[in-house]
Amino acid sequence: MISTDKAITSLDQLLTRDNLNHIANADFTVDDYQMILKEIYDESVENLTLDKNISALENIKRIAYQHVNIYFSEKEISSGYYIYNKIYLNNNLSEAQQIVTIIHELTHHIYAEIFEKWLYKLFNVREKFLVESVVMFMLNNSIENRIADEYLSYIVEGRFTPPECQNYLSFLQLLIELNINVEESKSFFIFAHEISHDIDDILKPIITDKLKQCIAKQFVVDDIDKLYQKLTFDYRDERFDEVEKVEFMQEMLYFIFDYFINGEGNINDLEHYIQGFDNSLMFVE
Numbered sequence: 072m073i074s075t076d077k078a079i080t081s082l083d084q085l086l087t088r089d090n091l092n093h094i095a096n097a098d099f100t101v102d103d104y105q106m107i108l109k110e111i112y113d114e115s116v117e118n119l120t121l122d123k124n125i126s127a128l129e130n131i132k133r134i135a136y137q138h139v140n141i142y143f144s145e146k147e148i149s150s151g152y153y154i155y156n157k158i159y160l161n162n163n164l165s166e167a168q169q170i171v172t173i174i175h176e177l178t179h180h181i182y183a184e185i186f187e188k189w190l191y192k193l194f195n196v197r198e199k200f201l202v203e204s205v206v207m208f209m210l211n212n213s214i215e216n217r218i219a220d221e222y223l224s225y226i227v228e229g230r231f232t233p234p235e236c237q238n239y240l241s242f243l244q245l246l247i248e249l250n251i252n253v254e255e256s257k258s259f260f261i262f263a264h265e266i267s268h269d270i271d272d273i274l275k276p277i278i279t280d281k282l283k284q285c286i287a288k289q290f291v292v293d294d295i296d297k298l299y300q301k302l303t304f305d306y307r308d309e310r311f312d313e314v315e316k317v318e319f320m321q322e323m324l325y326f327i328f329d330y331f332i333n334g335e336g337n338i339n340d341l342e343h344y345i346q347g348f349d350n351s352l353m354f355v356e
């Protein structure tokens with residue numbers, strides 16, 4: 072994959088017809104994607120030290136800190152959320168629930184990171200917040216993108232926490248709220264399922280079986296309800312191969328550039344995202 076030479080320093084320089092064509096014609100290879108995953112893995116383990124003498128929650132926080140900062144939210148409304156490279160966590164929750172929330176929100180971050188790294192491969196852009204803003208907008212812009220992002224985060228949290236305790240209620244509420252036609256949008260679900268495996272592969276060597284056992288113990292200590300919920304769709308056995316997965320990401324990026332260049336998108340709508348990322352640099356702990 073060849074990135075364009077000219078340094079890009081603004082959204083107007085990033086969201087251009089030339090760059091749209093560049094996305095259309097660029098060779099998104101499986102090797103490139105593997106490299107992106109490897110980079111994220113390397114960032115996940117660089118100088119990471121886990122300690123069996125501290126709690127599972129503290130170890131999970133250390134893993135998250137490799138990528139994001141965690142802030143404690145006074146908002147009681149939710150268990151937590153992810154925005155502008157930061158995780159907000161409701162620390163009134165039990166430790167077990169905080170663990171689930173951190174893994175879930177970290178998955179949102181890693182997913183965004185994958186697309187950011189594609190854009191760094193495609194374009195010579197150093198201003199991180201430009202790339203971050205476009206990706207954040209993309210992942211929130213369509214109901215299919217939103218549900219894919221949520222779906223894969225739920226799958227990943229379930230791989231590292233006791234599945235019988237998983238609570239899909241808020242996911243199902245979102246499905247209804249967004250009025251998603253699951254059959255029509257199924258490619259997004261299949262895609263999300265594929266990506267969940269890739270993020271799983273990044274985290275598995277880090278959240279080891281030992282740490283998973285500690286997590287499971289925390290669920291017992293906190294007396295978390297066993298709900299035995301299952302989230303399965305009719306096409307759960309349908310898969311994308313590596314090439315289809317990479318093409319899907321290329322189409323997503325093409326679509327969002329096209330939306331701003333030929334469609335209804337207004338570049339000014341990205342302004343508040345830029346400010347969000349920009350300001351977030353100012354109060355990093």
Ligand SMILES: [Zn+2]
Nearest residue numbers: 175179221224
């Ligand atoms: Zn989520």
